[in-house]
Amino acid sequence: MAQALQLVVCAGIVPDPLQTLEPVTGPNGPGLKNEMVLPAVLDPWAACALYEAAQLVAKNPGSKLWLVSLGPKAKLQQVMMTVGQKAVFELIPIDGPIGGFPDAHSTAAALAEAIAALPGFDRERLLLFGGWESATRGAGVTLQLVGERLGITDQFQGVDQITLREDGSFEVLERVEGGRHQVSVCAGTPAVLGWATGNLAEPRNNPQTGMANMRGIMPALQKAKTVALDGNGLRYVSVSLPKQQRETRVEKNMTADEIARELVEWIGAE
Amino acid sequence: METILVLTHVDESGSALTKASLEAVTAGVELARQLSAALTIGILGPASAEAANSAAGAVAAPGARLLAVSGEAFAQPRYATDAAGCEALCRAAQASIVLAPGSSRFVRVAAGVAHRLGGFLDTHITSLSSNDCVDATRWFYRQRVEATISREARPWFLLLDAGTHAAFAAEPATAQVEAVDVTLPTTRTTVEGLRSPMRDAQTIRPDAQLLFVAGAGWTKKQPDGQIHVAEAGQLILAFLRLSGASLGSSKSLADQKAEGPGEEQSVLPFLSHMNQIGQTGATPRHAKGLSTCCHGEEPHVVGWRFVGERRAISLDQNCGWTRGKADVVYITDAFQVIAKVNELLQARRS
Numbered sequence: 158m159a160q161a162l163q164l165v166v167c168a169g170i171v172p173d174p175l176q177t178l179e180p181v182t183g184p185n186g187p188g189l190k191n192e193m194v195l196p197a198v199l200d201p202w203a204a205c206a207l208y209e210a211a212q213l214v215a216k217n218p219g220s221k222l223w224l225v226s227l228g229p230k231a232k233l234q235q236v237m238m239t240v241g242q243k244a245v246f247e248l249i250p251i252d253g254p255i256g257g258f259p260d261a262h263s264t265a266a267a268l269a270e271a272i273a274a275l276p277g278f279d280r281e282r283l284l285l286f287g288g289w290e291s292a293t294r295g296a297g298v299t300l301q302l303v304g305e306r307l308g309i310t311d312q313f314q315g316v317d318q319i320t321l322r323e324d325g326s327f328e329v330l331e332r333v334e335g336g337r338h339q340v341s342v343c344a345g346t347p348a349v350l351g352w353a354t355g356n357l358a359e360p361r362n363n364p365q366t367g368m369a370n371m372r373g374i375m376p377a378l379q380k381a382k383t384v385a386l387d388g389n390g391l392r393y394v395s396v397s398l399p400k401q402q403r404e405t406r407v408e409k410n411m412t413a414d415e416i417a418r419e420l421v422e423w424i425g426a427e
Numbered sequence: 428m429e430t431i432l433v434l435t436h437v438d439e440s441g442s443a444l445t446k447a448s449l450e451a452v453t454a455g456v457e458l459a460r461q462l463s464a465a466l467t468i469g470i471l472g473p474a475s476a477e478a479a480n481s482a483a484g485a486v487a488a489p490g491a492r493l494l495a496v497s498g499e500a501f502a503q504p505r506y507a508t509d510a511a512g513c514e515a516l517c518r519a520a521q522a523s524i525v526l527a528p529g530s531s532r533f534v535r536v537a538a539g540v541a542h543r544l545g546g547f548l549d550t551h552i553t554s555l556s557s558n559d560c561v562d563a564t565r566w567f568y569r570q571r572v573e574a575t576i577s578r579e580a581r582p583w584f585l586l587l588d589a590g591t592h593a594a595f596a597a598e599p600a601t602a603q604v605e606a607v608d609v610t611l612p613t614t615r616t617t618v619e620g621l622r623s624p625m626r627d628a629q630t631i632r633p634d635a636q637l638l639f640v641a642g643a644g645w646t647k648k649q650p651d652g653q654i655h656v657a658e659a660g661q662l663i664l665a666f667l668r669l670s671g672a673s674l675g676s677s678k679s680l681a682d683q684k685a686e687g688p689g690e691e692q693s694v695l696p697f698l699s700h701m702n703q704i705g706q707t708g709a710t711p712r713h714a715k716g717l718s719t720c721c722h723g724e725e726p727h728v729v730g731w732r733f734v735g736e737r738r739a740i741s742l743d744q745n746c747g748w749t750r751g752k753a754d755v756v757y758i759t760d761a762f763q764v765i766a767k768v769n770e771l772l773q774a775r776r777s
Contacts, residue, residue: 171568172568174569174706174707174725174726175724175725175726177725178568178571178572180572180574187574189568201706201707202707257567257568257572258567258574260547261538261548262542262547262548292568292569292706292707293567293568294567295551295566295567295568295569296548296549296550296551297534297538297550298537298538298548298550299538301535301536301537301538301539301542302538302539302542304539305538305539305542305543306542310506310507310510310539310612311506311507311615311616312506312535312536312539313506313535314531314534314535315531315534317700317701328619330622331531331535332531332701333504333531333532333621334530334531334633335629335631335632335633336623336629336630336631336699336701336702337621337622337623338621338622338623339504339531339618339620339621339622340618340619340620340621340622341505341616341617341618341619342616342617342619343615343616344615344616345615353700353701354681354700354701354703354707358682389547389578389580390547390578390579390580391547391549391576391577391578392576392577392578392579393574393575393576394562394574394575394576394577395574395575396567396572396573396574396575397572397573397574398571398572398573399570399571399573399732401732402751403737403751403752403753403754404751404754405748405749405750405751405752405753405754405755405756406754406755406756407744407749407755407756407758408755408756408757408758408759409744409758411757411759413759413760413763413764413766413767414767416740416757416759416764416767417764417767417768417770417771418771420717420738420764420768421768421771421772421775423715423736423738424636424637424670424672424715424717424768424772425636
């Protein structure tokens with residue numbers, strides 16, 4: 158039996174992984190050089206959460222999907238041009254700072270406030286999704302804090318699969334140590350799921366979906382609430398790039414036998 | 428004056444602390460010594476008394492305490508019960524700094540516990556130091572930017588990455604454990620157990636000396652113009668079996684599973700996204716790493732941040748590994764080399 162769910166995906170925007178990153182310190186603390194002009198993408202693990210949520214909406218008529226994203230409006234608009242073609246959702250933008258250095262607790266407070274104020278929000282039907290870690294701060298903290306603020310105590314992290322059951326319960330596979338999954342069954346919504354990769358491939362861009370989404374995205378961006386994030390006493394003592402340039406020995410003329418012997422010696426006894 | 432609590436939990440046996448927990452104990456002992464602070468160790472588990480003995484040596488100093496929450500509710504990792512248990516330990520300890528291992532169990536609940544205590548949490552801590560104040564080091568942007576941070580707000584929760592401290596070792600002693608009562612919440616989640624997604628072999632071995640990373644080149648056309656995926660799979664599995672290595676994968680190779688025919692059809696049947704190393708994958712800690720058929724560009728290499736000695740096999744002499752990312756790069760065909768390596772490892776074994 159299909160369930161009418163309320164799916165909220167929290168997803169930030171991050172620099173394209175292929176970009177060179179250089180930290181700089183400004184009057185407001187650390188950031189990235191030319192951060193506002195670096196090409197950005199939707200946070201990869203959060204994007205997996207979005208695709209999983211979209212599939213659940215498709216399988217459960219009457220369900221609704223919101224994408225809640227905190228970042229500078231201009232960057233959000235750029236990223237949504239692409240993301241909006243991959244799934245049908247209603248964007249809830251929050252105009253705020255970009256990057257991994259703002260404090261996660263303040264980010265969570267802003268997200269929770271926005272979610273609680275969603276029109277028609279029904280916490281009892283809520284599945285709160287996001288990435289289990291971001292590609293910026295990578296702390297794995299924000300989604301849990303949002304869940305706590307919304308009073309949700311069924312939380313799962315590193316999720317690769319959710320299977321809804323007819324009685325409203327669902328099975329969750331969470332990544333744990335040693336390449337295994339912990340299998341849990343939750344009685345039903347509400348719940349928080351921080352997604353790892355999941356099982357779905359990235360959807361192809363669908364221009365029709367994009368056009369439909371953009372009719373809602375542009376007005377939402379214009380009305381986006383601006384927030385300032387409290388540092389909560391977080392102080393950056395230093396921020397730097399690692400210096401790990403190695404003296405690489407490039408071997409072009411060794412035979413396979415010679416390389417194999419050298420590698421076996423290097424591997425040593427396990 | 429700081430007071431330090433180290434949160435720990437038991438392993439799957441239920442009677443011993445996890446290695447990561449013992450590493451956190453070491454960090455707590457060192458930090459308490461530097462700050463001349465009181466140390467408390469808190470244990471979460473179904474029957475914590477036996478596990479407490481392995482940490483008893485850490486609380487030998489006057490004023491040190493060993494707290495435990497016990498009961499069947501803590502036999503399985505679950506947000507509602509674990510958060511309640513950790514919250515009770517924190518309230519009993521009244522610590523200003525809380526250290527804990529960055530295990531999947533505590534990663535799931537630590538932020539919620541910090542919020543309940545009115546505190547703040549930072550995760551993936553790789554080192555701690557203290558002079559006038561406590562500084563913690565962690566990485567941002569998937570191990571591409573390193574920062575040292577500090578906080579004035581208390582309580583300050585810090586989750587420590589595994590492998591960053593030695594596991595605490597002392598002669599087991601009979602511990603004086605203070606039992607902490609927990610008001611258990613209603614549980615709506617039942618943990619049914621663990622499942623391995625690997626159909627052919629357990630290929631992820633966090634404690635292995637060597638990380639073997641396979642790239643998409645294994646599934647590309649070889650000099651004879653043909654694709655040899657089955658042979659690639661056999662060579663890789665044989666290498667893992669003979670060397671004891673842990674298997675990593677580039678994103679492009681892991682993605683071939685999801686995009687393959689019928690989506691369930693794996694290019695390499697023993698590979699999943701859990702093997703993925705790099706920007707959108709794991710950043711494991713191993714003493715040595717061998718990359719094969721993988722370009723070694725930055726999104727790959729950020730997953731190698733904590734791999735000590737690095738070697739690579741690549742057909743491309745301009746690949747990223749040759750630009751200061753690896754110690755040795757062999758410009759050759761990985762099929763041939765790994766087959767020879769397997770022969771030598773087999774001969775050594777027999």
